[in-house]
Amino acid sequence: MIKENQKILNAILAMLDAGICLLSMVLAFWLHFLNYQGSFYIGLNYYLRLMLYIIPVYFIIYNYFDLHDSFRHKSLISEIGKVVQSNFIGVIFIFVLVFFLKEVHVSRMVVLLYGLINSLLSSCSRVALRKILRKMRAKGFNLKHLLLVGWNEVSAEFYDRVMANRNLGYDFVGYLSHSKVNTGGRNIAYAGGFGTLPSLLEKKGIDEVIISLDFHEFSELGNIIEVCEKAGVKSNLLPFYTKYLPTRPYIDEVEGMPLINIRKIPLDNMLNSFCKRLLDITASLVALIVFSPVLLITAIGVKLSSPGPVIYKQERIGKNKRPFYMYKFRSMKMGDGNSDMTTWGTKNDDRRTKFGSFIRKCSIDELPQLVNVLKGDMSLVGPRPERPFFVDKFREEIPLYMLKHLVRPGITGWAQVNGWRGDTSIEERIKCDIYYIENWTFLLDIKILFLTVFKGFLNPSEEI
Numbered sequence: 001m002i003k004e005n006q007k008i009l010n011a012i013l014a015m016l017d018a019g020i021c022l023l024s025m026v027l028a029f030w031l032h033f034l035n036y037q038g039s040f041y042i043g044l045n046y047y048l049r050l051m052l053y054i055i056p057v058y059f060i061i062y063n064y065f066d067l068h069d070s071f072r073h074k075s076l077i078s079e080i081g082k083v084v085q086s087n088f089i090g091v092i093f094i095f096v097l098v099f100f101l102k103e104v105h106v107s108r109m110v111v112l113l114y115g116l117i118n119s120l121l122s123s124c125s126r127v128a129l130r131k132i133l134r135k136m137r138a139k140g141f142n143l144k145h146l147l148l149v150g151w152n153e154v155s156a157e158f159y160d161r162v163m164a165n166r167n168l169g170y171d172f173v174g175y176l177s178h179s180k181v182n183t184g185g186r187n188i189a190y191a192g193g194f195g196t197l198p199s200l201l202e203k204k205g206i207d208e209v210i211i212s213l214d215f216h217e218f219s220e221l222g223n224i225i226e227v228c229e230k231a232g233v234k235s236n237l238l239p240f241y242t243k244y245l246p247t248r249p250y251i252d253e254v255e256g257m258p259l260i261n262i263r264k265i266p267l268d269n270m271l272n273s274f275c276k277r278l279l280d281i282t283a284s285l286v287a288l289i290v291f292s293p294v295l296l297i298t299a300i301g302v303k304l305s306s307p308g309p310v311i312y313k314q315e316r317i318g319k320n321k322r323p324f325y326m327y328k329f330r331s332m333k334m335g336d337g338n339s340d341m342t343t344w345g346t347k348n349d350d351r352r353t354k355f356g357s358f359i360r361k362c363s364i365d366e367l368p369q370l371v372n373v374l375k376g377d378m379s380l381v382g383p384r385p386e387r388p389f390f391v392d393k394f395r396e397e398i399p400l401y402m403l404k405h406l407v408r409p410g411i412t413g414w415a416q417v418n419g420w421r422g423d424t425s426i427e428e429r430i431k432c433d434i435y436y437i438e439n440w441t442f443l444l445d446i447k448i449l450f451l452t453v454f455k456g457f458l459n460p461s462e463e464i
Contacts (some may be wrong), residue, residue: 008056010068013129017062018055020121025051028113042105050097050106057093076130080123081443087122091115102261114440131168146208147191147200149224151183154242155212159186173206178217194220201231212238214231227456266440267407275442283449284373291367297363298329305355311368316385319408325376326385327368331356369411381445382431384421398426404433407440414444417451 029044044351065082091111098106145278146162148155155175162170163186174191181190200206209228213221228235241247250264267273288295299310312330315323332351335435352360359365372378378385383404386394394401415421415432437442 008339014059014062014068016125016129017058017068017122020125021055021058021118022048022051024114024118024121025054025110027117028110031113031117032107032110042103046103046106047110050094053097054090054094058086058090061089061093075439075444076127077441077447079126081441082124083118083122084443087115087119090118130319136169143169143171144172145171145205147173147206147209148188148212149194149197149209150212150214150217150305151175151177152212152214152240153180154238154240155210156184156186158210158212158238159188173200175185175201197224197227198231201227201233206233209233209235210238211235212240214240263403263406263438265406265437267437272440272442276379276440276445277376279442279445280373283380284370287319287367288374291370292462294364295367298359298367301355301359302329302331305353306330306333315388317388318377318385318410319405321391321402321405323388324372324385326378327371329359329365331360331365331367366411373411377408379408379410381412381414381436381448382408383413383436384429385409385415398430400434401430403432403437407437412448412452414448417448 025047029047059068065086067079067082067086089113093115094111095108098111148159159172162172172188174189176191176194176197178193197209201209209224211221211224212446213224225235245260245262248260252259252261267276301312308330310330312328312332313325314328316326318324331353333353356365371380373380391401413433414436415429418432420429420432436448
């Protein structure tokens with residue numbers, strides 16, 4: 001049933017996109033010629049006739065970017081990014097099409113407005129559709145039924161995460177194991193041993209099989225996959241070594257043999273790195289100019305609040321484990337120069353001045369780090385840099401901690417906009433940092449910057 005529903009949903013989405021293409025062209029024409037009083041060389045009818053060529057090409061482009069497939073597993077940001085890319089290619093196609101049709105009176109502004117409006121409306125339609133489907137799934141509709149083959153620590157964690165988010169629309173038929181095991185009070189039924197798999201799949205109540213075998217059970221993997229393929233049921237591997245894999249594994253190929261790249265870093269790509277650096281330089285320059293009055297007033301306030309330097313420098317560890325000095329407006333009284341290198345800041349730290357507490361509460365003390373961004377020590381967005389003492393401490397205590405040094409540290413980051421800042425869980429912060437490193441996109445940086453503006457500036461900063 002789920003497959004039939006998915007086909008219907010995909011068809012609805014394709015028709016919706018076609019309708020949005022038509023509407024976008026009408027709106028683009030209307031917006032551009034809203035106050036135009038003269039006669040048209042070509043009217044709206046010509047633009048609509050162009051859609052006979054444009055819509056089929058958009059259908060091909062959208063399918064190439066998997067925009068008409070199930071988005072149950074997809075990130076919304078990633079999907080919106082693909083919508084923007086598709087429209088960029090679509091606008092180029094329209095210009096090429098008009099060139100070959102030799103119609104010189106087609107308005108370039110109408111075509112550009114069409115691309116912008118279509119990107120916006122297509123993105124909004126996908127957001128709305130996701131919300132509708134999530135409400136339906138929460139009520140028990142459009143569910144995908146899963147069968148777990150194997151029960152262990154990894155499959156138990158997978159079950160917990162899926163059940164914690166019912167909006168995903170998954171339901172568990174049960175689990176298979178050599179014998180009934182203790183599931184820790186989880187509400188999942190024991191469906192039998194591995195040998196019962198063929199008969200269970202024949203009942204047509206299972207949409208996908210999740211194979212999660214321990215090391216000593218891997219000899220049965222081939223037979224389980226073969227049974228799933230004979231029944232025409234999709235199978236997925238959830239290996240026992242999944243904790244060592246990134247969220248988006250990259251598979252390379254050497255002489256026909258697949259190799260799983262454990263750490264695929266998008267920012268290792270030269271173009272991605274260039275785009276991010278260009279954003280850093282441009283935005284930090286603009287911010288320094290815009291906030292120059294605030295910087296001046298804050299500098300005066302720091303100088304008057306207590307004796308000592310206006311700018312506070314502290315050694316931090318950056319990309320590739322290289323040390324650098326991070327700048328802040330000083331918010332504390334002058335004291336032992338080394339005490340802050342091995343102590344953790346708290347909300348009610350009595351070393352703070354009254355003015356210092358104010359600028360930390362509004363995150364104004366972080367503004368001098370824009371200079372760090374210009375110098376290349378930091379980025380606008382990235383994992384927060386830490387002091388050498390704590391880096392040496394956490395690298396021994398927290399798995400994967402040192403992976404945060406694969407990219408430039410940031411003024412703000414995915415962990416900070418999700419509430420993991422200051423005196424909070426280092427483990428959760430690192431999880432967010434690794435997610436950001438492995439899933440970086442230009443749009444994700446933009447999202448984090450917007451969230452920082454709306455959520456971060458008015459929250460207390462407890463870092464030193």
